[in-house]
Amino acid sequence: MTTTAATPLAFAPPTAPGEGLGRMVTTLVGSEILRIAGEVRALQAAGQPVLNLTVGDFAPRQFRIDPELEQAIVRALAAGETNYPPSDGLMPLREGVRDLYARSFGLEYPLAGILIASGARPVIWGAYQAILDPGDTVVYPVPSWNNNHYCHLTGARQVAVATRPDNGFLPTAEELAPHLPGATLLALNSPLNPAGSGFGREQLAAIARLVVAENRRRGAADKPLYLLYDQIYWLLADDSAPHATPVELVPEVAPYTIFVDGISKAFAATGLRVGWVVAPPHLAARMRDLLGHVGAWAPRPEQVATAGILADAGQTARLAGAVRAGVVARLAELERGLARLVAAGHPVRYLPPAGALYLSVHFDLIARFGNNRGIRKFLLEEAGFAVVPFHAFGTADDNGWFRLSVGAVGVEEIAPALERVAAALARLG
Ligand SMILES: Cc1ncc(COP(=O)(O)O)c(C=O)c1O
Incomplete structure (x- = not known):
């Protein structure tokens, strides 16, 4: 290869913010x-x-990060686990997520409903993209993390619902109910960023029942109302506020529920980029195709290492x-x-x-x-x-x-x- 002298390139700053961009x-x-x-x-x-x-x-x-997780990544790299992973994730990791949900929540999801991605963010973005058309309504409580930005990215209409400190800033069914008719997505997060509070079982069950009732009211040609349940912090929930999921409380909400999850917070591993979605299989399949186009897979060595941890209930509990x-x-x-x-x-x-x-x-x-x-x-x-x-x-x-x-x-x-x-x-x- 020949070397040439590099030409310094100069770029004039735009005269108006965002000039020439979308x-x-x-x-x-x-x-x-x-x-x-x-x-x-x-x-x-x-x-x-x-x-x-x-x-x-x-x-x-x-x-x-835990030395066992770190060493497992190093071993996977040394073993040559450096090519593209399958677009829905390595099978042992998908099986690990399935088993984690089965033993923790008593929920038996088919593997086709489990998709691995590079953290929770692409999962949330992918869910918004997969469900919403521009102008569709997203209902979310405030304070909450980044829903306004994800709405902006998809051109969705946003309905931010105020919550109260005495409810730990988590919404009640009564607060959400007036906004659900006609909405396409209800985005919830528990334990909650920013308040650190978590849904009580009754409060969450009442919301899940609302989602089921709203879907029963809709005609066959109507889009469903989906429930995005971001539980990225659930393994850090305190024993004083045990974590609950809508599907274990109200199984009929499963066809509409999209779990967002991953290791970023549970294993203090925000830089490793391993997350997953657990959802109805037809939705997970389209999210796989969508995220495949942007290459938002979790890195392969991290997937191998995470699979090893999740396969062992004791290790998972120890790390979290x-x-x-x-x-x-x-x-x-x-x-x-x-x-x-x-x-x-x-x-x-x-x-x-x-x-x-x-x-x-x-x-x-x-x-x-x-x-x-x-x-x-x-x-x-x-x-x-x-x-x-x-x-x-x-x-x-x-x-x-x-x-x-x-x-x-x-x-x-x-x-x-x-x-x-x-x-x-x-x-x-
Ligand atoms: C509620 C919530 N969901 C998702 C994320 C993003 O997680 P990840 O780093 O896995 O993309 C965060 C990060 O702060 C968060 O607070």
Whole structure:
């Protein structure tokens, strides 16, 4: 091969945002959380101590993937598992997911309903694409994660349903019912990002019954109402709030239910990119074809390694249990610190954590700062306490609620940070 001198290429910046690009990407909104993360990095680089409770991820120095999972990936690479995987995933992994759902939820899905993909995101995107035509209605509760963006990507009509703190920000059947006639998709998530709460069995069963009733009302020519149930955090649910699924509670909802799941959170393995959908086979088949066109398969060595873990109920429980223990220790420390703020009379309240990565906290400071943005800036700049406001999850930006995410912090960093918050609040007078 001959080498030639490289020509430096110059690109003129567009004169208007999105100039020359498609309408959908021109109006696409970037991630608010990533923008806040940039501010946090700048403060840290300037030497200010910051407790970074913003990212819904794990810092590997806090949560390293299990050595058995790591070594299994290395072994698969060394064994030459480096070509394209089958477009619906390696059979041992699909069997592992089938067995996991059978032993955990008592649900026996056919293998044809199980599709492996590169994490939960492509699964959600694929489900939206497979079900919706532009203008179809998606109903989702707020606060919730990214449904607004997935609606934008598919051109769907969005109906965001407000929820209440006393229900852990999870919707009730009564709140959802008026919006379901004519809708094509109801998108739910439990345990919930951002609140960390999980559906109670009765609350979820009532919603599942609504979905069944709405479908029974529809004619043969009508599109069904589907229920997307994103349970990516279920293996991290606390024993105090056991996880429930709509299909085990109301089996008649199975033909409409799409489970979104994967190892990203359960095994603190967000970078490995292994997720799956469990759904009616005809839908999984079209999602396989769709995701195949974008090549959103999980990497083959990671599939081999994950299959080995899921095949062993004890290993699966051990890996998820270790992550859960680390998360629970951090959430408990946060809760102790927040309880001290409450006891000292500061304008703070919070929802008891239920085991996902998150805890939600309310700062009653809107009268002082005007909106959540103002409170967030105050906490970051005056106390080095970096949090994400609920308006990043679709709520109004003056409700005073924030998400605290514990995957990137050490237990020992938490108490000093809350002392800084107490001092900053005291300075407000
Ligand atoms: C509710 C929810 N679903 C899905 C995802 C994405 O998971 P993955 O990293 O597997 O794409 C996240 C990530 O934060 C999430 O919070």
